[in-house]
Amino acid sequence: MKSLLLLAGLLAAAMAPAQDTYRGKPGSKLTIDGDSNVHKWKVESLAVGGVFKLTAANLAKTGPVDAAAKVTLITRSLKSNNKRMDEVMHAALNADTHKTIEFDLDQLMVTQIKDKEASCQCRGTVKINGKTKVITLPVTILERGDKLTVKGATELKMTDFGIKPPAPQLPTGSVTTKDEVKIAFEWVVQK
Amino acid sequence: MALLRAMELRAQEAPDSARDSAATPPIRCGLIGCGPRGREILSTLAVLPSAPLVAVCDHYPASLNRARKLAPKAAGYDAAAGLLADKQVEAVIIATATHQHLPLVQAALKAGKHVYCEAPLAHTMEDARAIAALAKAHPRSNFQSGLQLRSEPQRHFLLPFIRAGGLGATLKARVQWHRKQSWRQVSPNAEREKEINWRLDPALSPGLLGELGLHQADVVSWFYHLRPSAVTGFGSVLKWKDDGRKVPDTVQAVFEFPGGAHLTQEVTLANSFDGEYEIFYGTDSAIMLRDSRAWMFKETDAPLIGWEVYARKDQFFGETGIALVANATKLAAKEEAALASPFQNTPLYYALEAFAYNAHQVKTAVEDFVATFGEGDAPAIAEHLSKLKESRLPAADAADGMQATIVALKANEAVLTRKRIEILDEWFKV
Numbered sequence A: 001m002k003s004l005l006l007l008a009g010l011l012a013a014a015m016a017p018a019q020d021t022y023r024g025k026p027g028s029k030l031t032i033d034g035d036s037n038v039h040k041w042k043v044e045s046l047a048v049g050g051v052f053k054l055t056a057a058n059l060a061k062t063g064p065v066d067a068a069a070k071v072t073l074i075t076r077s078l079k080s081n082n083k084r085m086d087e088v089m090h091a092a093l094n095a096d097t098h099k100t101i102e103f104d105l106d107q108l109m110v111t112q113i114k115d116k117e118a119s120c121q122c123r124g125t126v127k128i129n130g131k132t133k134v135i136t137l138p139v140t141i142l143e144r145g146d147k148l149t150v151k152g153a154t155e156l157k158m159t160d161f162g163i164k165p166p167a168p169q170l171p172t173g174s175v176t177t178k179d180e181v182k183i184a185f186e187w188v189v190q191k
Numbered sequence B: 001m002a003l004l005r006a007m008e009l010r011a012q013e014a015p016d017s018a019r020d021s022a023a024t025p026p027i028r029c030g031l032i033g034c035g036p037r038g039r040e041i042l043s044t045l046a047v048l049p050s051a052p053l054v055a056v057c058d059h060y061p062a063s064l065n066r067a068r069k070l071a072p073k074a075a076g077y078d079a080a081a082g083l084l085a086d087k088q089v090e091a092v093i094i095a096t097a098t099h100q101h102l103p104l105v106q107a108a109l110k111a112g113k114h115v116y117c118e119a120p121l122a123h124t125m126e127d128a129r130a131i132a133a134l135a136k137a138h139p140r141s142n143f144q145s146g147l148q149l150r151s152e153p154q155r156h157f158l159l160p161f162i163r164a165g166g167l168g169a170t171l172k173a174r175v176q177w178h179r180k181q182s183w184r185q186v187s188p189n190a191e192r193e194k195e196i197n198w199r200l201d202p203a204l205s206p207g208l209l210g211e212l213g214l215h216q217a218d219v220v221s222w223f224y225h226l227r228p229s230a231v232t233g234f235g236s237v238l239k240w241k242d243d244g245r246k247v248p249d250t251v252q253a254v255f256e257f258p259g260g261a262h263l264t265q266e267v268t269l270a271n272s273f274d275g276e277y278e279i280f281y282g283t284d285s286a287i288m289l290r291d292s293r294a295w296m297f298k299e300t301d302a303p304l305i306g307w308e309v310y311a312r313k314d315q316f317f318g319e320t321g322i323a324l325v326a327n328a329t330k331l332a333a334k335e336e337a338a339l340a341s342p343f344q345n346t347p348l349y350y351a352l353e354a355f356a357y358n359a360h361q362v363k364t365a366v367e368d369f370v371a372t373f374g375e376g377d378a379p380a381i382a383e384h385l386s387k388l389k390e391s392r393l394p395a396a397d398a399a400d401g402m403q404a405t406i407v408a409l410k411a412n413e414a415v416l417t418r419k420r421i422e423i424l425d426e427w428f429k430v
Helices: A001-017 A058-059 A083-092 B036-045 B061-070 B080-085 B098-110 B127-135 B153-163 B190-196 B207-224 B328-339 B347-373 B380-385 B399-419
Strands: A019-025 A029-034 A040-043 A049-054 A063-065 A068-074 A098-113 A117-128 A133-142 A146-156 A180-190 B004-009 B029-032 B055-058 B075-077 B093-094 B114-118 B144-145 B170-178 B228-236 B248-258 B262-268 B275-280 B285-290 B293-298 B313-315 B420-422
Touching: A019 B347, A040 A083, A049 A058, A049 A098, A049 A180, A049 B347, A058 A098, A058 A117, A058 A133, A063 B328, A068 B190, A068 B347, A083 B055, A098 B153, A117 A146, B029 B080, B036 B055, B036 B061, B036 B347, B055 B061, B055 B080, B075 B080, B080 B098, B093 B098, B098 B114, B098 B127, B127 B399, B144 B347, B144 B399, B153 B207, B153 B285, B153 B293, B170 B207, B207 B228, B207 B248, B207 B262, B207 B275, B207 B399, B248 B399, B293 B328, B347 B380, B399 B420
Parallel strands: B029 B055, B029 B093, B055 B075, B093 B114, B114 B144, B170 B262
Antiparallel strands: A019 A049, A019 A180, A029 A040, A029 A180, A049 A068, A063 A098, A068 A098, A098 A117, A117 A133, A133 A146, A146 A180, B004 B293, B004 B313, B170 B275, B228 B248, B228 B420, B248 B262, B275 B285, B285 B293
16 A cells, blocks of 8 residues: 555656746846935845746646745845945945855745736745745736746835844935835746 | 136145045056157156066167166066966056057966056057957956047046036037147158157058047047047148158048037147147037146026125136236245146156056955956956946046047047048947
């Protein structure tokens, strides 16, 4: 009986479509929008890489999807197009010590499908400044040929990751940065 | 009639909040060419923490020794190949004679160095185009043309003001560079004297418009966001006839721009009156730039902008007069503070600062690209870097340098041939 079950399991595994490995490609980006007592600010990185393992066919039906993903972003690649602000931001993120910002996927659940775009809820662990936090966020995954485009947005607090909101001194006075920031990303991966 | 009161146009914020070169991770530099220009660069690098000079190169022993005395920690090389093989050197500044630039740029880019090439880029259109093509083919290296005014903050402060129509309708521009100096360098060695006086050799010299005039002419093209469509020139040897030179010491050129605006340029080595300036004329006002300061002269019928009511006004009579009054020193000192430009460094300083910072930006962006996406081909990396262009400090790239060089060389040709030369778009396609 035991051998029979094992055989059935092996057959099921053999018949299930194999997971594909997708890798981050140029065209990806992540933006962080924040606010301060002076003006709103925005930083962006185009170096969003990592690996996404899943069977794309499973995105065509609602329910949990067996998938693994690790998104990696090089901390210093976040740019504001302002030299001084970049220096302040990279110092606040301890970019020299904590060279990457990471997200490890735990769970992925397809909630709705429209055309070839799957609306999903995902849960994972985000690591910034060496500190981790489990978050859940909605994402969409669009399949086009051998490419997937994963889009999503969420809000985070800098202090949750041990980051003191920067308060640089300018000739016009000091700046107070708000703790809350909005993260938005577009992660392009290809087989 | 224009009002005889000038309003100074100043950036409101000292630029230091955005410029702290000490905070920029350093890019180790090597200097090729230690003549007078090279030594000026060397002195500027000495006060720029983000661009430590680690190597100097000149094939002439006296020039090399002099440079090494000024930069004792830098390694010395008598051939460029040695400096380019030095792994300590990340970026190269080329300050040799103009006609020597191309092979040095080629070798430096091949060696994976970032390159700052003095302007003009070359003494021929073909070399200028070849340099621009090389820079394009090596996107992993930051290439900067030595059009230093493109990095100067006062001009960047003025750019949006002029582009937004602060002058009214564009009419014309006038630029001038007046000095009294022979351009001839002296050496006890006849062969060396011939070599260092390449600017006076008609076969090699880009002329006054090529060597000096291109900076100001480029500012006008840059502000107008247009390339001249034709140039006419005149020139003569008027002051320095005794040494038998053929390269004119006094030149004028008129550049025609699409739409009808003209630029009149005058460069002379025979008279220093009124130094150097750029003036932009429009239907509502004129703007004059001198060094790192600028003034606007409004027409009486020009619309009121608002802020000019509160701006400081100076009287202008073409020259600065020394006031012979009691307490002149005290008053002068007070005035001096009020007159001081918020930009205390030279255009060369800002250009080299931008070069070091941008080289660091390119270097890290390429490293991050490779770490994230793996080794990419040149077009993929070039596309990635093009999206990061806004994160760089303003500086002239290879295309800017090629355009300014070709236009200036054609202006020099117009002077020598006394002809009107049409400037063709196809010359600028790389």
